[in-house]
């Protein structure tokens with residue numbers, strides 16, 4: 554099983570944002586979508602999520618033909634850079650939200666929220682408001698909320714981009730640990746080579762709307778497919 558992106562094109566007016574993109578993202582892996590700003594990472598992620606339609610090509614998610622499915626039918630969870638928490642709801646309510654709108658039984662919701670808050674070590678903050686959390690804690694809440702509905706795929710767009718270096722590093726380790734516990738197929742967008750190389754099982758390098766290379770961190774280092782990949786990875790400091 555996998556996410557299969559096949560021959561996807563996306564244009565904005567005359568501008569080609571994605572040019573015949575095909576990539577296979579294996580189930581249960583933590584995959585980084587890595588590339589410079591403007592390369593098409595967010596566009597590809599949004600097309601996988603169903604937030605944007607491709608002009609051409611198809612998307613299959615875990616064996617389901619998804620090209621024309623709306624986002625809510627794709628069973629995906631999202632985390633974005635600027636997380637929009639419900640300001641007036643406490644942490645537990647924020648995490649429960651997706652379950653409550655699906656009318657899950659109250660006892661189930663409570664059990665699941667408890668489990669998730671434990672997973673991201675926020676049990677003791679269950680009754681705080683988002684404004685009373687640090688930036689890192691808020692993104693951990695976002696992770697818990699995205700996982701609440703047990704998505705088959707977790708999509709993250711520069712989830713730690715807005716935070717300072719130390720917190721980013723911490724959250725990176727969180728994402729890795731969380732992934733190793735729940736094994737949900739995860740795709741995270743980053744322009745940070747070091748972040749991708751340290752965290753991901755596999756890296757998809759995208760630039761100028763085209764896939765440059767797909768491989769493990771070791772493969773990318775040992776056998777960069779072209780000059781672009783070599784110089785882009787060479788920028789790691």
Ligand code: ADP
Nearest residue numbers: 565568570588589590591592593594595596597
């Ligand atoms: P990345 O996430 O890799 O930085 P994006 O996928 O956001 O790149 O954008 C790829 C290119 O497509 C950029 O040049 C961007 O300006 C352009 N683009 C993205 N979304 C739109 C849009 N809605 N309208 C016009 N151009 C867009």
Ligand code: MG
Nearest residue numbers: 594595596742
């Ligand atoms: Mg982006």
